[in-house]
Amino acid sequence: PHADVVVMETTYGDRLHKALEPSVEELYTAIEDTFHRGGNVVIPTFALERAQEILFFLHQGVESGRLPASLQVFLDSPMAISATEIFKRHPECYDETTAELFREGNDPFDLPGLHFTRETAQSMALNDISGAVIMAGSGMCTGGRVRHHLRHNLWRRDSSVVFVGYAARGTLARIIIDGAKRVRIFHEDIPIHAKIYTIGGFSAHADRDELLYWYERTGRPRRTILVHGEEEVMHRFAHHLTDTRVLMPKIGDTVDL
Secondary structure (H helix, E strand, O other), X not given: OOOOEEEEEOOEOOOOOOOHHHHHHHHHHHHHHHHHHOOOEEEEOOOOOHHHHHHHHHHHHHHHOOOOOOOOEEEOOHHHHHHHHHHHOOHHHOOHHHHHHHHOOOOOOOOOOEEEOOOHHHHHHHHHOOOOEEXXXXXXXXXXXXXXXXXXXXXXXXXXXXXXXXXXOOOXXXXXXXXXXXXXXXXXXXXXXXXXXXXXXXXXXXXXXXXXHHHOOOOOOOEEEEEOOOHHHHHHHHOOOOOOEEEOOOOOOOOOO
């Protein structure tokens, strides 16, 4: 139906995502290269959907032989662990291919070397390991256990940090992605020697062309309200919108509908 007013996000309104298949291959390569150096792979992970998606592709990597069967993965996020358990309890929600895996007893979120670390002591024990994948929140590194893992791995030349989601400006994740040489974590200056990867193909946010594809089906709205995006991104995306009044409200603004 025709919309008079459209409110839409613009997180990736100025770029295109890398395709999923090469993104998965880049993840496998990052893990493989890091293990050859003897270090850890730290993946800052959003607890809902992103953690499960990464587990799914790690499972596929082990099943296909692309990753070693001995791969040790630590999901160090109580919220992500709980979410994963909920995902496991509802195979009826998946497509037929994934549902068939569950029926065959092949849990697509499980691996021989997967460890759920709920307790604080279990998380702290990861400070002394090498050669593992550590998934922890928060995804933007603004809090949570991942900050401890960054503190213990960023300075290591044999380790890697793999970002698989959006990082807002000003967050620790974005500061690292933008090329900082040092960061301050828990009142301590940490040099960044680890290899940093940013893999955009896993994002749940639509890219520019996907946003425009959706927008074209809203029926030429009189007003379009752009939200959830950095200001310069919203301005670039707005150039693609015609025959509509574009609004970019700031925090505290009101818009009469």
